[in-house]
Structures are given as C-alpha cells and as structure tokens.
Amino acid sequence: MAGSVLPAVIEAASRIALPAVGLLLLYTVGVAVYRLVFHPLARFPGPRLAALSNWYEFYYDVVQQGQFTSHIQELHKKYGMFFDFLLPLLPRYRYLIYRYFF
Numbered sequence: 001m002a003g004s005v006l007p008a009v010i011e012a013a014s015r016i017a018l019p020a021v022g023l024l025l026l027y028t029v030g031v032a033v034y035r036l037v038f039h040p041l042a043r044f045p046g047p048r049l050a051a052l053s054n055w056y057e058f059y060y061d062v063v064q065q066g067q068f069t070s071h072i073q074e075l076h077k078k079y080g081m082f083f084d085f086l087l088p089l090l091p092r093y094r095y096l097i098y099r100y101f102f
Helices: 002-038 048-052 055-063 068-079 082-089 094-101
Strands: none
Touching (some): 002 048, 048 055, 055 068
C-alpha cells in the first residue's frame, strides 16, 4: 500500500511546486524591475547591485570584514555626493522641506 501512495504524493507535490517556483521567480523579477526602474531613487547613480538588495552591504560588511564604510567613500568619489543630485530638485519640492523643518 505504501508503494502505491508514494508516487501519487510525489506527483501532487510536483504539481504544486512548479507553479510556486514560477510565482516566486515572477515576484523576484518584478521586485528587481521596480527597484531598478520605477523606484523614486532609481534615477540616482550608483551600483545597480546595491539597488537590488541588501546583499551588497552584507558582502562588504561580513565577507570583506567591515569594509562597507570605506567602500561608501569610494562610491562617493566615483558617483558624487547624494546632495549633488538632490540640489536641482530642491526648488520643486521646497514647500515640502519648509513644511517638514519649520
């Protein structure tokens, strides 16, 4: 009896697992596209791998033994400071800044 139930269980599991893996893959691709194209910070320069996930920071903090801070300084030299890209936007959003700080 156990021999006849096992193939049915494997078949049922494969029918459930394949769509689940497909949905997980679709979700992952959707999140990546959102973060690289549609996110409000997507227009600012920087490494695209860092925009995709926190594994970029994990690599420099854990694998490279705490070198993320020095790597950030290198990125600032390469891409410039964040405020260099933010300053042209300030006149448009000046009212939000005034509301927040004053």
